[in-house]
Amino acid sequence: MDYDFKSIESKWQARWAANKTFRVVEDPAKPKFYVLDMFPYPSGAGLHVGHPLGYIASDIFSRYKRLKGFNVLHPMGYDAFGLPAEQYAIQTGQHPEVTTEKNVARYREQLDRIGFSYDWDREVRTCDPAFYKWTQWAFLQMFDSWYDPSLDKARPISELVAKFETTGYEDVTPAQWKAASEKEKSDILMRYRIAYQGETSVNWCEGLGTVLANDEVKDGLSVRGGYPVEQKKMTQWQLRVSAYAGRLLDSLEKLDWSDSLKEMQRNWIGRSEGTEMVFNTLCDGRELPVTIFTTRADTIFGVTFMVLAPESDLVEALTAADHKAEVAEYLKYVKKKTERERIAETKTVTGVFSGSYGINPVTGEKVPIWISEYVLAGYGTGAIMAVPAHDSRDYAFAKKFNLPIVPVIEGADVSEQSVDAKEGVMCNSGFLNGMSVKQAIEAAKDYVEAKGIGRRKTNYRLRDAIFSRQRYWGEPFPICYKDGIPTPLPLSALPLRLPEIDSFKPSPDGEPPLARAKDWTWDGCPLEKSTMPGFAGSSAYYLRYMDPHNDSALVSREADEYWRNVDLYIGGTEHATGHLIYSRFWNKFLFDLGYVCEDEPFKKLINQGMIQGRSNFVYRIVGTNKFVSLGLKDQYETTEIHVDINIVRNDRLDLEAFRAWRPEFADAEFVLENGEYICGWAVEKMSKSMFNVVNPDVICDTYGADTLRLYEMFLGPLEQSKPWDTKGIDGVSRFLKKFWRLYTDRDGFAVTDEKATPAELKVLHRLIGKEQEDIENFSFNTTISAFMIAVNELSALDCRKREILEPLCVLLAPFAPHIAEELWEQLGHTESITNASFPTFNAAYTVEDSVTYPVQFNGKMRFTVDLPKSAASAEVEAAVRGMEQTAKWVGDQQIVKVVVVPGRIINIVVK
RNA sequence: GCCCUGAUGGCGGAAUUGGUAGACGCGCUGGACUCAAAAUCCAGUGGCCUUUAAAGCCGUGCGGGUUCGAUUCCCGCUUGGGGCACCA
Numbered sequence: 001m002d003y004d005f006k007s008i009e010s011k012w013q014a015r016w017a018a019n020k021t022f023r024v025v026e027d028p029a030k031p032k033f034y035v036l037d038m039f040p041y042p043s044g045a046g047l048h049v050g051h052p053l054g055y056i057a058s059d060i061f062s063r064y065k066r067l068k069g070f071n072v073l074h075p076m077g078y079d080a081f082g083l084p085a086e087q088y089a090i091q092t093g094q095h096p097e098v099t100t101e102k103n104v105a106r107y108r109e110q111l112d113r114i115g116f117s118y119d120w121d122r123e124v125r126t127c128d129p130a131f132y133k134w135t136q137w138a139f140l141q142m143f144d145s146w147y148d149p150s151l152d153k154a155r156p157i158s159e160l161v162a163k164f165e166t167t168g169y170e171d172v173t174p175a176q177w178k179a180a181s182e183k184e185k186s187d188i189l190m191r192y193r194i195a196y197q198g199e200t201s202v203n204w205c206e207g208l209g210t211v212l213a214n215d216e217v218k219d220g221l222s223v224r225g226g227y228p229v230e231q232k233k234m235t236q237w238q239l240r241v242s243a244y245a246g247r248l249l250d251s252l253e254k255l256d257w258s259d260s261l262k263e264m265q266r267n268w269i270g271r272s273e274g275t276e277m278v279f280n281t282l283c284d285g286r287e288l289p290v291t292i293f294t295t296r297a298d299t300i301f302g303v304t305f306m307v308l309a310p311e312s313d314l315v316e317a318l319t320a321a322d323h324k325a326e327v328a329e330y331l332k333y334v335k336k337k338t339e340r341e342r343i344a345e346t347k348t349v350t351g352v353f354s355g356s357y358g359i360n361p362v363t364g365e366k367v368p369i370w371i372s373e374y375v376l377a378g379y380g381t382g383a384i385m386a387v388p389a390h391d392s393r394d395y396a397f398a399k400k401f402n403l404p405i406v407p408v409i410e411g412a413d414v415s416e417q418s419v420d421a422k423e424g425v426m427c428n429s430g431f432l433n434g435m436s437v438k439q440a441i442e443a444a445k446d447y448v449e450a451k452g453i454g455r456r457k458t459n460y461r462l463r464d465a466i467f468s469r470q471r472y473w474g475e476p477f478p479i480c481y482k483d484g485i486p487t488p489l490p491l492s493a494l495p496l497r498l499p500e501i502d503s504f505k506p507s508p509d510g511e512p513p514l515a516r517a518k519d520w521t522w523d524g525c526p527l528e529k530s531t532m533p534g535f536a537g538s539s540a541y542y543l544r545y546m547d548p549h550n551d552s553a554l555v556s557r558e559a560d561e562y563w564r565n566v567d568l569y570i571g572g573t574e575h576a577t578g579h580l581i582y583s584r585f586w587n588k589f590l591f592d593l594g595y596v597c598e599d600e601p602f603k604k605l606i607n608q609g610m611i612q613g614r615s616n617f618v619y620r621i622v623g624t625n626k627f628v629s630l631g632l633k634d635q636y637e638t639t640e641i642h643v644d645i646n647i648v649r650n651d652r653l654d655l656e657a658f659r660a661w662r663p664e665f666a667d668a669e670f671v672l673e674n675g676e677y678i679c680g681w682a683v684e685k686m687s688k689s690m691f692n693v694v695n696p697d698v699i700c701d702t703y704g705a706d707t708l709r710l711y712e713m714f715l716g717p718l719e720q721s722k723p724w725d726t727k728g729i730d731g732v733s734r735f736l737k738k739f740w741r742l743y744t745d746r747d748g749f750a751v752t753d754e755k756a757t758p759a760e761l762k763v764l765h766r767l768i769g770k771e772q773e774d775i776e777n778f779s780f781n782t783t784i785s786a787f788m789i790a791v792n793e794l795s796a797l798d799c800r801k802r803e804i805l806e807p808l809c810v811l812l813a814p815f816a817p818h819i820a821e822e823l824w825e826q827l828g829h830t831e832s833i834t835n836a837s838f839p840t841f842n843a844a845y846t847v848e849d850s851v852t853y854p855v856q857f858n859g860k861m862r863f864t865v866d867l868p869k870s871a872a873s874a875e876v877e878a879a880v881r882g883m884e885q886t887a888k889w890v891g892d893q894q895i896v897k898v899v900v901v902p903g904r905i906i907n908i909v910v911k
Numbered sequence: 912g913c914c915c916u917g918a919u920g921g922c923g924g925a926a927u928u929g930g931u932a933g934a935c936g937c938g939c940u941g942g943a944c945u946c947a948a949a950a951u952c953c954a955g956u957g958g959c960c961u962u963u964a965a966a967g968c969c970g971u972g973c974g975g976g977u978u979c980g981a982u983u984c985c986c987g988c989u990u991g992g993g994g995c996a997c998c999a
Contacts, residue, residue, distance in 0.1 A: 260915045260993075267914070267995055274999080294999060307999090347997095379998045386999085392912090393997055461998050573993075650938075714936070716924055720917085721992075728923065731936040734951095782925070785935035 001748045003740035005704030009818040013115060021832050022074070022117040026562040030071035034563050035062045036542055036602075038571030038579070039077045039124075042103035043084060047110045048686050049694040049712070049724055050611030054570040056709050057608060057718050057780065059116045061568060063814035064775050066117075067838035073563055074117060075545040077124035078104050079538050083208065083224045086473040089504040096473040096504070100127060110697060115705045115817050117834070122548045126537025132475045133495035134544060134554040135536050138586065139467075140478055140488050141593060142195035147243035154194055154243075154592040161189070186485045194240045194589060195467065197486055201311060201378060202466055204232035209506045210470040211236060213533060214463060215578035233311075237467040237477065237530070241585045245269050245460035247599075248584055256604040258719070261576050268577040270461030275445050277454035279306065279385065281369060283318050283356035290314060290358065293380030293459055296422075297448060298440035299387040301429040302408040304398065306358045306369045307351070307384050310334045311377035318369055320355025327352055327371060334373050349374070349400040360385075361453040363430070372397060380459055389414045409437065465582060467533060470512035472504045474531030480522040489522055496527075538579050539586035542566050542601055560596050569602040572610075580605075606778060609721035610685075611712075613692030616648045617641060617680040618658070621671075625664075628671040630678040636671075643679060644691040650727060653677040683723040694724055706816035707733045713780035713815065735788050736819060739812065742794055743805055749826045756803040758845070763793045764804050765845040771811055772841060784815065802827065807839035 016022065026032075035058050040051070055076075062074040078100075085096035085103075104125070111118075124131050145154045163169040164177040172188055180188065190196045202211040207227025216222060217229050241248075249269045252262050274295035281288050292306065308314050310331055319327045330352035351372030358369050374393055375384055388398035389407040395418035398405050407414050409424040422441070426432040431447070432440045448454040468477075478489040478496045489496060499517035507515035514520055514529040521527055540554065547559035565587075580602075587601040618627045619638035628636050630651075647657035655677060659666050670677050684690050699708045710732040716722040744750055756764075767790040774783040794804065806827055813820035813833045824833040 258915095263915050264994055270995090270998065272998070292999085296999075374997050374999095376998065384999050391999065393999075396997095459998075576994080714923085720924095722923065725923070725937080728937045735936090737951095781923090782935085785925075788935055 001744045001746065003737050003819070005706065005736075005818070008822045009113075009115065009700075009705050012818045012821045013112060015821075016115075016117075016832075017112075017120075019832070020119075020121065021834055022119045023121055024071060024073055024119050026559060027071050028562065030069065032073065032563055033062075033065045033070040033568075034073045034542075034566045035065070035568045036074075036545070036566045036570070037076060038569070038575065039079050039538070039541060040107065041079045041082050041084075042100060042107045044088070044099070044103055045688070046103075046106050047696055049696050049699065049708075050686050052111075052114055052696060052708075053611055053712050053718075054572070054606075054608035055111070055116060056114065056712050057606070057778065058568065058570045060709075060713065060780060060814045061775065061778075063117055063817060063834070064838070066834055067810060067813065067836060069837065073122075073545065074119060075122040075124075075548075076111070076116070076118040076120070077122075077541060077545070078107070078126070079534070079541075080104065080125045080127040081474045081537055082534050083471070083473075086471055086504060087225070089473070093503070097127065100125075113697060113700045113705055114708065117817070122545050124541055124544050124548055126475075126541065127473070129495040129497050130551070131541075131544060132537060134540070135475050135532065136478045136494050136496060137491065137554060138540060138590070139195055139475075139532070139536070140491065140494075141595075142239060142589060143193055143479070143488055145194045145589070145593065146189075146192035147194060147240060149243075152247070154589050156593075157189060157193060160192055164188075182483070183485055190486075194243070195237065196240065197235060197237050199233055199235045200238065200464075200466065201231050202234050202236055203229045204234070205229045208471075210512075211466055211468060213466055213535070213578070215581075216533075237528075239465040239467050239582075239585070241465045241581070242460060242462050244585050244588055245271070245462045246458070247588060248462070248581065249460075251584075251600055255600060255602070257602075258605070258607060261573060261580075261605065261607060264573075264576040265581065268462060268581065271458060272461075273456070273458050275448055275454050276381070276457040277361060277385070277448055279358040279361055281306075281318060281356055281358045282366075283354075284320050286317075288314075288317055290318070290383050291381045291454075292383045292385050293457060294385055296387060296390065296441070297444035297454075298426065298429075298432060298435075298437055299390050299408055300360065300362045300385070300444060301432070302387040302389045302406045303360050303363075303365070303367055303385045304388060304404045304406055305367045305386045307375045307386050307394075307397070308354070308369060308371045309375040309377035309382040310371055310373055312375075312382035314383060315354070315371055318354050318356045319371075323353060323355030327354060330371060337373075349396050351397060351401065353401075358385075361451075362447070368403070370397070370401070378463060379461060388418060390418055390420060392418045392420055394418070408432075462581075465533075465535075465585075467536070468530035469533045470506065470530050472498070472501065472513035472531065474533065475536055476514065476531055477528035479528040480525040481528070482525045486528075487525065493522065496522075498531075535579055535582045539582045540590070542569075542583075543587075543590075543596060554590075554595065565598040565600060566602045567604060569605045570608060571605075573607040606719060608718050609716075611715070612683045612721060612723045613686035613690060613694070614645070614723045614725050615682050615684050615690045615692040616643050616645050616651065616653075617682070618643045618653060618677070619680070624669075625667060626669045626671060627658075627677065629673045629676070630680045631673045632671055633680075640680065642689075642691050645694075645726075648679050651679045651681060653679050686724070694726060699726070699729070703729055703733050704736075704818070706819050707736055710736070710784055710815055714784045716781055718778050718780065732784070735784075735791060736816060738791050738795060739816075740819065740823075742791065742800065742808075743823050743826065750800055751802050751805055751827065752800050754801050754803075756799070756801050757797075760794065760797055760799045760801065760804050761845040763790050763797070763799075764807060764839075765842055766790070767811060768807070768839050768841040769843065769846065772838075775814070780815075787812065787815075809833065810836045810839055 037055050037058050058074070062072045065072045080100045085099045088094065088099050089096045126132060126135070144157050146157050146160045148155045148159070160169065164172050165174055168174050168177070177185070190198060203214065203217045205212050205222045205227050208222055208225055211234065212222055212229060216224070220229055221227065222229055249266060249271055252265055255262070272295050274293055275297040276291050276293050277297065278289045278291050281290050308318065315327070315331070351370050354369045354371050356369045357366045359366055374397065375382065386394040386397065388394040388403065388405040389412060390409065395405065397403070405414050406428065407419070408426055408429045409419060410427045412419040412424065422437045424437055426435050426437065426440045429440070432443060435443060445456055449456065476496050476498055478494060479486050480489060481487065499514065499520055501513060501516040503516060504513050506513060512529045514531065520529065543555045543560070546563040547555040550556055583601050587596060588599050590596045591599040617640045619630070619633040620627050620641055622637045622639060628638060643653065643658065644661060647654045647661055655670060659668055684692065686693050696708060707729060711729045714732055715724070767786055770786040771783045774780065809820050809823050809827065810833060813836070821833050824836070
């Protein structure tokens with residue numbers, strides 16, 4: 001009876017769907033386990049073989065955990081708002097919803113063929129109003145909250161209002177608050193709300209007609225589309241992510257994430273401990289205190305000038321009358337540069353003197369104030385004290401503009417470059433002289449605080465997230481403008497649905513597409529016209545899966561307390577500084593307000609590696625239509641041409657198929673070696689343009705889903721990037737056929753009820769132990785190797801015993817669920833193998849009797865062994881190559897005790 | 912420039928974390944079964960020396976070190992991949 005994967009796989013996929021085999025409900029009697037994949041954006045191109053890698057891994061783990069008795073939540077959905085569908089809509093006029101729907105259907109079809117154990121009853125789509133109701137709800141919660149630094153958590157804004165009314169808070173007194181107009185009160189509160197509207201320098205992308213978040217921009221170009229991005233001051237909705245910077249950083253500690261990912265987040269958050277110091281300044285005789293931020297308070301005696309960011313609000317006040325013209329010109333120059341040019345020209349030093357001076361608060365010295373683009377307005381205070389001797393950027397600036405350079409560390413040679421290292425002994429520094437740099441940093445901080453000229457300050461590089469997008473295909477803001485004041489809609493108004501519009505382009509006067517909607521108002525007031533960014537919907541989707549149909553809460557308390565947070569999250573590393581930061585922020589916010597019970601969303605996170613394509617090349621002799629085989633190409637001048645991998649097998653080109661591939665190759669001629677055309681190859685990104693895309697559907701057709709699943713895992717460690725090479729798939733395909741043959745013979749199913757032998761039990765239990773250990777460590781490739789060995793051994797033993805084959809079937813089920821289900825049914829089970837139990841490991845079956853032999857050390861780092869006559873001496877001697885580590889070898893005739901397990905060195909202990 | 916990560920046969924990758932390097936799979940070579948092919952099965956397969964075999968030597972990016980013993984630990988490099996980059 002042959003292994004007919006096609007009928008088996010379609011049979012079981014249909015049955016799983018019909019029986020809702022993977023439906024999961026909260027069950028307090030069982031321990032929970034939440035396994036989550038990063039949900040995909042359903043793009044038009046469909047899945048290639050690299051996409052399901054993480055899904056397969058999480059599916060194996062889910063199925064394994066179920067066998068281990070856990071109640072496993074393993075959902076899937078779609079991150080369905082986004083730019084590609086909208087761009088497509090602009091070009092074709094087709095509604096993004098239609099495109100999205102079509103792509104989702106295609107994704108679902110492809111996913112279903114691979115046999116995933118998702119509970120599809122819990123599917124979510126971010127573009128579904130029933131879903132984005134809760135995205136909008138969360139936004140309103142953030143609008144209605146502020147970050148209380150004394151409690152270090154978010155609190156209702158009403159508490160802040162109460163403070164204003166009674167005791168005052170920061171620079172607002174009760175009298176001022178009471179006197180303030182509605183508009184003024186709104187403006188004051190905007191400075192505190194978690195979701196707030198404010199003017200900020202944004203990444204404006206003309207090509208897309210919208211602003212972008214920092215993680216949506218790379219090298220001055222938009223990540224989607226690759227259009228240039230410029231800096232622009234605009235009023236935008238923002239999320240006060242920066243308030244959470246400290247907590248986001250500190251709780252990284254307790255997460256089970258890879259070091260590299262945590263490090264990326266640490267860098268992105270960028271904590272730096274320093275000092276804020278006030279320099280008094282003089283400009284045309286006026287005095288103005290200016291606060292600067294430095295991490296090197298110890299170098300205060302080396303300050304020779306100050307620098308302001310061109311965008312800083314201080315520039316105007318600190319530009320002397322006789323320098324207005326130069327400064328204005330410089331500002332104009334800076335403004336017209338795009339972000340991209342600024343990055344490209346990071347080596348060129350520019351700047352202008354403001355005509356004003358600062359007073360060093362420690363030395364009383366007067367230093368010039370400059371304006372330069374190397375100081376950023378958005379970080380610290382937008383103003384710095386410059387110490388050219390010990391900061392390379394200040395040094396470059398001082399050299400360019402001939403400013404003095406004063407070293408304050410003994411022996412520092414600053415004739416060629418600055419000495420940035422935080423080591424050495426201070427000099428030229430008054431009370432700091434003689435201290436090490438590390439001591440001096442602390443001493444200077446203490447001094448500054450004691451004298452009241454500054455204070456310790458921790459700065460973060462993490463900026464608030466810009467939350468407005470001038471696009472159509474996103475969540476509308478539940479905000480209207482009552483007399484120009486941003487006013488939240490009542491919760492009963494949610495979801496605020498996207499309006500129908502006739503074109504998806506920006507409006508003719510440059511407003512977002514929503515401006516085209518008829519009657520986009522609420523209660524007579526105009527509604528907000530921008531929409532939320534892509535990360536809005538993906539920030540809390542994992543919570544929604546816990547309780548996806550709840551219409552009265554994002555997630556009920558019961559569901560949240562049962563599922564708590566994600567135990568295992570699998571996805572790509574490209575979300576390190578976007579989604580994974582925003583989600584953590586979002587979750588902490590909901591935690592502060594008591595809506596969820598865990599303050600971190602994802603306990604363990606694994607980044608699956610990329611599967612790269614393996615491209616093939618042919619070599620065309622320049623100026624001809626002749627192609628030369630790889631080994632002979634050096635004899636000609638050739639151009640390398642990508643060739644479709646579907647017409648190449650084992651790097652041998654199918655000549656006929658090549659001629660048929662494209663009209664221009666129809667009369668191609670070949671220079672062959674040994675009668676064959678050998679193609680060159682390279683590992684590259686899998687993409688259509690390189691003709692190296694492998695479609696999982698094709699693999700499912702030719703080899704089956706179980707083979708695909710096994711092969712993707714067998715390829716190598718999950719977290720590593722590795723090339724796909726279809727020819728290796730035959731190995732796992734053969735394995736499954738052999739596995740099938742263990743249970744069947746020519747006539748059909750053939751399993752006996754005989755008692756298993758110790759040898760057979762040993763094979764089984766070694767595998768159980770190995771699989772258990774490997775799966776917990778996400779080392780799926782080694783499990784599969786162990787499986788291959790076990791199956792080969794059982795074949796050799798001709799073992800057809802139920803006592804062995806039944807547990808063996810369960811062991812395979814997480815990896816190759818279809819074949820396992822089929823055989824499980826053949827074994828007489830009526831329930832799905834999903835409900836079986838993982839076999840119990842019994843180490844006793846795997847251990848051999850150990851024998852003790854005396855051994856002598858002969859002085860040549862080699863051992864001879866005295867053996868009883870009964871022992872197979874060659875075997876034992878071959879086995880004894882190791883030595884117990886702690887043994888100290890003195891002399892050359894020492895007797896040791898050797899414990900030998902045949903074929904394996906176990907241990908050698910000094911007697 | 913800074914921070915993470917890797918580097919092992921023709922290829923993907925193993926190695927109980929200091930103890931027989933190259934498991935498992937692909938590919939390749941030879942053989943069996945076939946009229947033939949496919950499928951399947953068996954054997955071999957790191958390099959060098961050798962007619963063969965035995966034995967030996969060399970081998971985990973490079974150079975040192977620790978150790979009876981290093982792919983594994985330490986120091987110094989080379990190099991692939993990823994991230995950050997005027998963050999004071």
